[in-house]
Amino acid sequence: MTTQGACPDFEAQMKDLLTASREQLGCSAADIGRGTGIADWTSISRHLAATGDDNPLYADFQHAAQSWWCGPLAPPGFVLGVLVPESVGALYQKQYDAVELLNRVDLWWNDHIRLGQQVDAHAALTAAEPGPLVRDRATVDLTTRAAYRTGGHPVATATGVVRVQPLQLGKELIADRTIHRYSDAEIAHIEACLAAEPAIRGPEPRWHSSVSVGDRLPSMVRGPVTWSELITWMVAEGRSAPAGNLRYRQLLEQPGNVRAHAGTDWKFSERNKAREDTLSCADVGFPAPSTRGAIMPALAAQMLTRWMGDDAFLRHLSVSLEQPVFYGDTLFMGGQVTRKFIQVIDSKEYFAVAIEIWGRNQLEQLAFSGRAIVFLPEKGHPIQLPVQKEFCSL
Structure with missing residues (x-):
């Protein structure tokens, strides 16, 4: 959509993308690669490995069988291994001078997914709207809604x-960064944080009455991100990757x-996968290989389940992705209880807490x-499940 060497007409491109994407509203989001369709042990263990989760409620069959839920479960973030709600609308129809970034994920759970259950998912593009100005340029926000059954x-x-x-593309980067090199002091700080990570709450109930507004969640550290972490999450997402x-x-x-691949000049490389490739990431605007956005809510869910204990239930999680996490970055996560309340759903009382969460990199x-x-x-x-609420219908 641009002439070689000319400055792109960003505003015209975003208007074109917005118009074309709105023609897809309500349609099945066929551009999203589907992941696993069953909560088998292979898929669950891949998710646990990718997030560094050793919670016995998900990793130990005997422990799970003795819990209130009477059997092995998949972690809440497992739904992101079934399908990530990230349609890009009409972005693939023609070449635009742009990058797409998962900006926000909002999750509601009605019940646990149990080992061996088939998980069906359906997703549709539900909104295409102008986004905020970034670098004084118009953006487009594309919203996908997914239901899991x-x-x-x-x-x-x-x-x-x-x-x-x-x-x-090929001239600008989304962040003025390089791969971080750690000082001795930074390494010592990360080691201290990892050593101080408390044990998982596990079978000891965290009673609603024992929690106070202002309570801090134990911090959780993940990283520095290596190629292994990038790959294990790609595997956990379970999407097919056809070759040749x-x-x-x-x-x-x-x-x-x-x-075209920046390292080999092969003309038919994937633009949206180039950000994960050391030789081609800069050509598509990334200063270093980048993690996929869906791993952030999965890690946030893990931090919450470690704190809340086996008998609790993660009902809702909303995560805004402020910026990418690059190769070499370390993520420091924390949270704080902001509210206590009792919610009545279908004549059942649920003793709830609201929690603010965050994650910062090594640069704060x-x-x-x-x-x-x-x-x-x-x-x-x-806690009585399932929660009867209308959140789970498209």
Whole structure:
């Protein structure tokens, strides 16, 4: 959409993308790669490995069988291994001078996903709207809503917002950064944080009455991010990655996702995968290989489940992704209880707490922020699932 050497007309491109994407509203989001369709042990263990989660409620069959839930469960973030709500609308129809970034993920759970259950997911593009100015350039926000079901019953919903940000590919970067090199003091600080990470709450109930507004969640540290961490999350997402002739044919139908590989000059490389490649990431605006955005809410969910204990239930999680986490970055996560309340749903009482959460990198830059609602047990009031609420329908 640009002439060689000319400055792109970003405003015209974003208007074109907005108009074309609105033609897809209500349609199934066919551009989203599907992940696993069953909560088998292989898929669950891949998710646990990718997030560094050793919670025995998910990792130990005997422990889970002795819990209130009477059997092995998938962690809440597992739904992101089924499908990530991140349609890019019409972005793949033709080449735009832009990058897409998962900007926000909002998750609601009605029930647990149990080991061995089939998980069905459906997603649709529900909104295409002008986003905020970034670098004084118009952006486009694309909203996808997904519903997850087990045995035909709703188990969770997710809403994701992808922000398409104009960028002159090959000439501009989304962040003025290089791969971070750690000083001895920084290394010592990370080691101290890892050593101080408290034990998982586990079977000891965290009673609603024992929690106070202002209580801090134990911090959690992940990183520095290496290629292994990047790869294990890609595997946990479970999306197929066809190679050779299969991918070539797919790319012929996605002209907006085609870009020559900066390291080899092969003309039919994937633009949206180049950000994960050391040799081509700078060509698509990334100063270093970048983690996929969906890992942030998965890590946030892990921090919450470590704190709340086996008998609690993560009801809601909303995460705003403030900036990418790059190769070599370390993520320092924390949270704080901001409210206590009792919620009545379908004549059942749920003893709830609202929690503010955040994650910062080694430069003290905010990587994500968000909020959560956790249902805690109270003496004489165990949590009854499923939660009957209309959040789980498209």
